[in-house]
Amino acid sequence: xxxxxxxxxxxxxxxxxxxxxxxxxxxxxxxxxxxxxxxxxxxxxxxxxxxxxxxxxxxxxxxxxxxxxxxxxxxxxxxxxxxxxxxxxxxxxxxxxxxxxxxxxxxxxxxxxxxxxxxxxxxxxxx
Numbered sequence: 321x322x323x324x325x326x327x328x329x330x331x332x333x334x335x336x337x338x339x340x341x342x343x344x345x346x347x348x349x350x351x352x353x354x355x356x357x358x359x360x361x362x363x364x365x366x367x368x369x370x371x372x373x374x375x376x377x378x379x380x381x382x383x384x385x386x387x388x389x390x391x392x393x394x395x396x397x398x399x400x401x402x403x404x405x406x407x408x409x410x411x412x413x414x415x416x417x418x419x420x421x422x423x424x425x426x427x428x429x430x431x432x433x434x435x436x437x438x439x440x441x442x443x444x445x446x447x
Contacts, residue, residue, distance in 0.1 A: 327447045331381060334444050338378030338394065345371020354418035357407040373397060381444065391445030395438050405430045 345352055349367050356363040374397070380390035409427065414420035 330440075331387070331444050331447055334391075334440060335378045335381040338374045338381065340378075342371045342373070342375025342378055345374070351418065354415040355404055355408055357404060370397070370401070387447065388445045391441040394441040398434060398438050398441075402430070402434070405434065 345367050349364065349371075352367045352370070353363050356366050360366060373393075377390045377394050377397070380386045381394075383390075405426070408415070408419075409423065409430065413423045413426040
């Protein structure tokens with residue numbers, strides 16, 4: 321019983337995390353637009369597409385029937401977003417009129433947090 325509650329909590333938290341992240345792309349697009357590499361076309365479309373995908377996948381994670389698909393797609397999305405993190409680091413971990421963090425934070429996000437997010441999705445795919 322306790323293990324079932326833990327699994328449900330981990331799954332629900334993952335869903336809420338991606339639903340919230342997805343919604344934030346629509347609530348505050350300017351935050352993300354500055355993080356999209358300038359060599360990519362149509363940053364608004366990219367922002368809203370990523371936000372929509374995160375929102376949809378967060379909802380699908382709650383369905384036991386499609387959870388594995390959603391989790392593997394989250395992992396794929398995280399892989400696709402790696403160039404954006406590298407771009408941010410290449411910009412000195414600071415974008416004009418936007419997010420600025422110490423460079424070690426950006427590297428930590430890419431090398432530690434990003435893999436942990438992938439592992440979290442993988443772990444939930446097994447539930």
